[in-house]
Amino acid sequence: MKLASLKHGRDGQLVVVSNDLAWYADASHIVPTLQAALDNWDQLKPYLELLARELEHDAIPKERFHEHDAAAPLPRAYQWADGSAYVNHVELVRKARGAELPESFWTDPLMYQGGSDDLQGARDPILLKDVAWGCDMEAEIVVVTGDVPQGVSPDDAHSYIRLVGLVNDVSLRNLIPDELAKGFGFVQSKPASAFSPVFATPDALGAYWQDGKLHRALMVDLNGQPFGRAVASDDCTFDFGVLIAHLAKTRRVRAGSIIGSGTVSNRDADGGPGKPISEGGRGYSCIAELRMIEKITTGDMTTPFLKVGDTVRIDVHDEREHTIFGAIEQTVVAG
Amino acid sequence: MKLASLKHGRDGQLVVVSNDLAWYADASHIVPTLQAALDNWDQLKPYLELLARELEHDAIPKERFHEHDAAAPLPRAYQWADGSAYVNHVELVRKARGAELPESFWTDPLMYQGGSDDLQGARDPILLKDVAWGCDMEAEIVVVTGDVPQGVSPDDAHSYIRLVGLVNDVSLRNLIPDELAKGFGFVQSKPASAFSPVFATPDALGAYWQDGKLHRALMVDLNGQPFGRAVASDDCTFDFGVLIAHLAKTRRVRAGSIIGSGTVSNRDADGGPGKPISEGGRGYSCIAELRMIEKITTGDMTTPFLKVGDTVRIDVHDEREHTIFGAIEQTVVAG
Secondary structure (H helix, E strand, O other): EEEEEEEEOOOOOOEOOOOOEEEEEEOOOOOOOHHHHOOOHHHHHHHHHHHHHHHHHHOOOEEEOOOHHEEOOOOOOOOOOOOOOOOOHHHHHHHHHOOOOOOOHOOOOOEEEEEOOOOEEOOOOEEEEHHHHOOOEEEEEEEEEOOOOOOOOOHHHHHHHHEEEEEEEEEEEHHHHHHOOOOOOOOOOOOOOOOOEEOHHHHHHHHHEEEEEOOOOEEEEEEOEEEEEEOOOOOOOOOHHHHHHHOOOOOOOOOOOEEOOOOOOOOOOOOOOOOOOOOOEEEOOOHHHHHHHHHHHOOOOOOOEEEOEEEEEEEOEEOOOOEEOOOEEEEEEEE | OEEEEEOOOOOOEEEOOOOOOOOEEEOOOOOOOOOHHOOOHHHHHHHHHHHHHHHHHOOOOOOOOOHHHEEOOOOOOOOOEEEOOOOOHHHHHHHHHHOOHHHHHHHOOEEEEEEOOEEEEEOOOEEOOOOOHHOOOOOEEEEOOOOEEOOOOOOHHHHHEEEEEEEOOOOOOOHHHHHHOOOOOOOOOOOOOOOOOOOOOOHHHHHHOOOOOOOOOOEEEEOOOOEEEEEEEOOOOOOOHHHHHHHHHOOEEOOOEEEEEEOOOOOOOOOOOOOOOHHHOEOOHHHHHHHHHHHHHOOOOOOOOOOOOOOEEEEEEOOOOOEEOOEEEEEEEOO
């Protein structure tokens, strides 16, 4: 089953979307919003699934689904906690500034709490007030949880994953060093994130969803050119079961919490840092990583961060090259 | 006007509470939840205020208000961002571990994003799974905002403060060093926070609310003994206008965001670190601060963190010694 929220009020209008993302059926007679569905998931999921089957079988009135009409599936959420499952990404960022990677980073996930009061739709612009802030995309996988008990094990945590989707975790790179130096995590350096038009239940992903990882390439384009094709299940040190268990160690986690994978990042086939797509590599899911490679190899970071007019596209295809979640496609706008 | 949410479902039932906290009137015929009221504040506030006046004038049916029936006014929120307005507290914590306070800490607020999916009521227990985690209270002032535009100035930010209340920002002190060393802020070391039974509009606080600060003492008791009597408007380096503007620098902040002051902390009258109440000082709003003083003065931290059975009480009185927000009173329970 695939779900989306059409733009409507603060929380959107819940719709069921066809597997090919061509059509939708209004679901608001069952439950008005995705958060309300997650609040009462076990009871409501069968009704939503029935609607989804009827939509696939053309048994009910349907409307054309346009990705640009979609708000974030959860236009605001009670939690947005972003992990750093791709330790390769963390290692590169640290290497570029000459910092060692602590050994514990391979066993103890990094995670930060993000702002979740204002989550953007897939076609919403990236509002950038000051280009000197160093705006970057970060393409990631996310899951949405049900009610998770405190102390859940990584294995058991998988069963609380209700939905899977994509995020562009927009980052203001030049604000990060000073903010992290204060020691309390990200506040100003993480403006509003944008989410894929559609979130899918794990069972709708079939074999693409295994062991709490998405077994597909995350396609990141910058200004219409392929920028990243990292495979989300490769070099993924922490699956979503581990990330959820990390978050739930000292308190329960409530329904509708969004948990992110961190920037998807692959090593090169030779085991070294990833190469650009133009050199036959899988590229990058954020600009910062390419800049790190540039610094390590040439001493200079030459690729600029995002400027007004730049466009970022994030998508995942199935084997038939059909989009699974719809594409995040955002243009940077002076704001 | 004073508002509370009686325990009911995930978001509580909105009630208007009399100024003396003795009575309440159901407000759910106007708007079912506090979040929904904040979503449409300008339109709904006059109706809620009318109800509050009728309650004060005994013009409508009323019910006894019991603080233990109250959930957190927002039992879940779309944002919980906690500042550190009392730099004295930060300086002490750092001094105890031999770290200098960066000069910028006096001009650039510390702030972290906290989990807001599960906010506790004033009488809910503090569930503690492992006493070795070093459980501590942190008594703070909070405000709830309306929709705040990006880039708001500190002066203008005051007008977006809708409600004022108290929080016990429970901290697991022994998990903090390792977590902060990772650089991404607090996740596991901040379990669910608890809030005062009632939040008040700034105008209901009269002269106690000035310049974005609460001009009253924050009364913290530990196991029935006075532990802290710090005045929230003293040694407050950053008022709530500054804290809101800090959060809104790079993105808008949406209605229902809760912003905290950080642990309230006063210097001693002689300008040095605060003294215990038993020595004529104003005491402390968290145990860690007393332990820092102990370490600085004797080399040893002797006061233990919270254990099962301990009780924390946080309250603010008016001049007639009547509670303003109701008391947070939590007992530590094995969880």
